[in-house]
Amino acid sequence: MRIIVCGMGVVGQSFLRLLISNSSLLYKNYGIKPRVVACMDSKGIAYSQTGLDMERVLRVKEKYGEVSKYSESIFKTDNYIENIDAEVLLELTPTNLTTAEPGLSHVISGLRTKKNVITVNKGPLALSFSSLVELSEYNNVMLRFSGTVGGGTPVLDFAKHCLKGDRITSFTGILNGTTNYILTKMADGLLFREALQDAKEKGYAEANPSLDIDGDDAAAKLVIMANWIMGYKVTLNDVDKTGITNIDQEEIIKAAKERKSLKLIAKCDKENLFVRPIPISKDDPICVNGTLNAVTFQSEHSGAQTIIGKGAGGIETASSVLRDLIEIKENFTNYQLN
Amino acid sequence: MRIIVCGMGVVGQSFLRLLISNSSLLYKNYGIKPRVVACMDSKGIAYSQTGLDMERVLRVKEKYGEVSKYSESIFKTDNYIENIDAEVLLELTPTNLTTAEPGLSHVISGLRTKKNVITVNKGPLALSFSSLVELSEYNNVMLRFSGTVGGGTPVLDFAKHCLKGDRITSFTGILNGTTNYILTKMADGLLFREALQDAKEKGYAEANPSLDIDGDDAAAKLVIMANWIMGYKVTLNDVDKTGITNIDQEEIIKAAKERKSLKLIAKCDKENLFVRPIPISKDDPICVNGTLNAVTFQSEHSGAQTIIGKGAGGIETASSVLRDLIEIKENFTNYQLN
Numbered sequence: 220m221r222i223i224v225c226g227m228g229v230v231g232q233s234f235l236r237l238l239i240s241n242s243s244l245l246y247k248n249y250g251i252k253p254r255v256v257a258c259m260d261s262k263g264i265a266y267s268q269t270g271l272d273m274e275r276v277l278r279v280k281e282k283y284g285e286v287s288k289y290s291e292s293i294f295k296t297d298n299y300i301e302n303i304d305a306e307v308l309l310e311l312t313p314t315n316l317t318t319a320e321p322g323l324s325h326v327i328s329g330l331r332t333k334k335n336v337i338t339v340n341k342g343p344l345a346l347s348f349s350s351l352v353e354l355s356e357y358n359n360v361m362l363r364f365s366g367t368v369g370g371g372t373p374v375l376d377f378a379k380h381c382l383k384g385d386r387i388t389s390f391t392g393i394l395n396g397t398t399n400y401i402l403t404k405m406a407d408g409l410l411f412r413e414a415l416q417d418a419k420e421k422g423y424a425e426a427n428p429s430l431d432i433d434g435d436d437a438a439a440k441l442v443i444m445a446n447w448i449m450g451y452k453v454t455l456n457d458v459d460k461t462g463i464t465n466i467d468q469e470e471i472i473k474a475a476k477e478r479k480s481l482k483l484i485a486k487c488d489k490e491n492l493f494v495r496p497i498p499i500s501k502d503d504p505i506c507v508n509g510t511l512n513a514v515t516f517q518s519e520h521s522g523a524q525t526i527i528g529k530g531a532g533g534i535e536t537a538s539s540v541l542r543d544l545i546e547i548k549e550n551f552t553n554y555q556l557n
Numbered sequence: 558m559r560i561i562v563c564g565m566g567v568v569g570q571s572f573l574r575l576l577i578s579n580s581s582l583l584y585k586n587y588g589i590k591p592r593v594v595a596c597m598d599s600k601g602i603a604y605s606q607t608g609l610d611m612e613r614v615l616r617v618k619e620k621y622g623e624v625s626k627y628s629e630s631i632f633k634t635d636n637y638i639e640n641i642d643a644e645v646l647l648e649l650t651p652t653n654l655t656t657a658e659p660g661l662s663h664v665i666s667g668l669r670t671k672k673n674v675i676t677v678n679k680g681p682l683a684l685s686f687s688s689l690v691e692l693s694e695y696n697n698v699m700l701r702f703s704g705t706v707g708g709g710t711p712v713l714d715f716a717k718h719c720l721k722g723d724r725i726t727s728f729t730g731i732l733n734g735t736t737n738y739i740l741t742k743m744a745d746g747l748l749f750r751e752a753l754q755d756a757k758e759k760g761y762a763e764a765n766p767s768l769d770i771d772g773d774d775a776a777a778k779l780v781i782m783a784n785w786i787m788g789y790k791v792t793l794n795d796v797d798k799t800g801i802t803n804i805d806q807e808e809i810i811k812a813a814k815e816r817k818s819l820k821l822i823a824k825c826d827k828e829n830l831f832v833r834p835i836p837i838s839k840d841d842p843i844c845v846n847g848t849l850n851a852v853t854f855q856s857e858h859s860g861a862q863t864i865i866g867k868g869a870g871g872i873e874t875a876s877s878v879l880r881d882l883i884e885i886k887e888n889f890t891n892y893q894l895n
Contacts, residue, residue, distance in 0.1 A: 237858065241722070245722070249721075249722070370859075371858065371859030371860055371862075372859065372860075372862050373715075373719035373720065373859075373862075376718070376719045377711075377715060377719055377864075380714070380718055380719065381711035381714045381715055381718065381719065381880075382711065382880075383587075383879075383880045383883045383884070384579070384583070384586075384587070384876065384879040384880050384882070384883050385876050385879075385880070502846055502847075504842070504845055504849065504851070504865040507842055508840055509840075511842065513842070518876075520575065520709065520872055520873065520875070520876035520879075521708075521709030521710065521711075521866070521873045521876040521877070522709055522710075522866060522867045522870065522873050523866065523867070524709075524710050524711075524864065524865065524866040525863075525864070525865040525866065526715075526862065526863070526864050526865075527842040527862065527863040527864075527865070528859070528860060528861065528862040528863065529860045529861070532860065534858055535858065535859045535860050537858070538722065538723050538856075538858035538859040539859070541721075541722040541723075541858075542719075542720075542721045542722050542723070544722075545721045545722050546721070
């Protein structure tokens, strides 16, 4: 199975490490012999049609900060993704919720040249879900994106595979760990700016935290879930969105008096598609603290079911990419992928 | 797909209702045309090789309390299960954790005559897990038991299907709703006998509640999970088990002072296989209240993940039987099951 890795940040590097440490297991349990033929970062590309030495790619990336130093001869071609032969493209570049680039072009290039695509980048799906799914179906390849929601926690898989014969009628979730951490700290007595500063120091919030605190990240995940699980056709613009920047201490104290916690809640049902701060009963299973994510699915017969886990993390998200890879392999056993 | 239903209590009746209300959906989405050829309760059997009128079976059961009044001619044969042609046997009789009967004989009869078996009865699996799995493999049929753990909450499916490529290293859970309800009420200030009485009045506890309060029900579920998820070969006797009958109010008050709640915890890891009351931090996602069940799986790469839901209920458990039925159908599409 030949793989192109686009994006060599924390997830990309964690994924290579996972492949290295699990290679014999992957072959034994799933018949997968992965061969990473290309790795790209923002500065260039490392390429070998017979398969890159993954340990060396990691060492080069660590030493020089760019993978193109992998070999002396510079690999030159336009449209890398289209022109390199591979069965699977991994799109692991950073999320951009305005243009979705460069991820969107990568995903389209991959699908158009009949590569199965795994993305953990929320941008392309939050802005163009339906057309990308259509493109993958037209080209008879798979588009998988388990890591876009919940990091390593299999929220999408759970909804899609564990409730067969039932019908999910709505879901409610805490989909962003950074804001949940900030709100947890505010419930402990910190002011918003103190809690934000704390989150930055712990590495939970970016230098520019607006994607998180304005609710965009949660809204993007909500859009992906609404499309994939509920069969809606919505984009980011359809979400009624309020972030957490204007919350004051009074609201949090008032919630606490009623045995509640203020949480940034994403909700999807027949009437609603929103992200906003809402007081949640402390007895509700989704009322989790710290950086945890939680989603409650309401289904027709089997009732309410909640899944809780870390919503981010390099190794966790890389494990979701590995899950998608296994699923692609299992669905294409009639092809010769090895 | 011809089905024999053994046991016509709450789950059996709920299952028939689910089949009736979902018949067109089942055919459209999964190609399943269920035909219930026999229903058995403790007093007799209703039988029709061309398929029973399920609405009438339900009316007869409600009116007479026994399904054998379905037709005037009494169906007579020994070894019903072996002698009736069917692709699937549902074992829905009450759990017996001493002899596992009559469920164990039913399951064995079904597997031996090459019927796929779905059981929600914990007894046979808690006492003979390995040999039943072996028997099903020998006869090349499926043995499914989603409803034995978590009721409608897909705890087993989650562990088996949603964490591919990863490895579960341990799990910790609240597996019995009755005891969790009693402990929740005790944390509110009731004495054990008052809380038990309350649970009985609400229908959460049986007249003879020993299976629940002595920890046997949780231990049986622990055994099923340890075998199925972790690949252990254990039975009920291997569980180190303590129930909740000897808890006194002091322990509960002490736990509360440390922001903890006393919970009946089932745990499985390399060293441990136990059921016992343990104080759990209120910040821990598995610290759920009321009749809820919760399980946290610790896995190698994707971290800790918790799944929470109602652990019982007729319609919920029936929905898990339906899930198993769909999985059997999907795994046997090369056979002619309709």
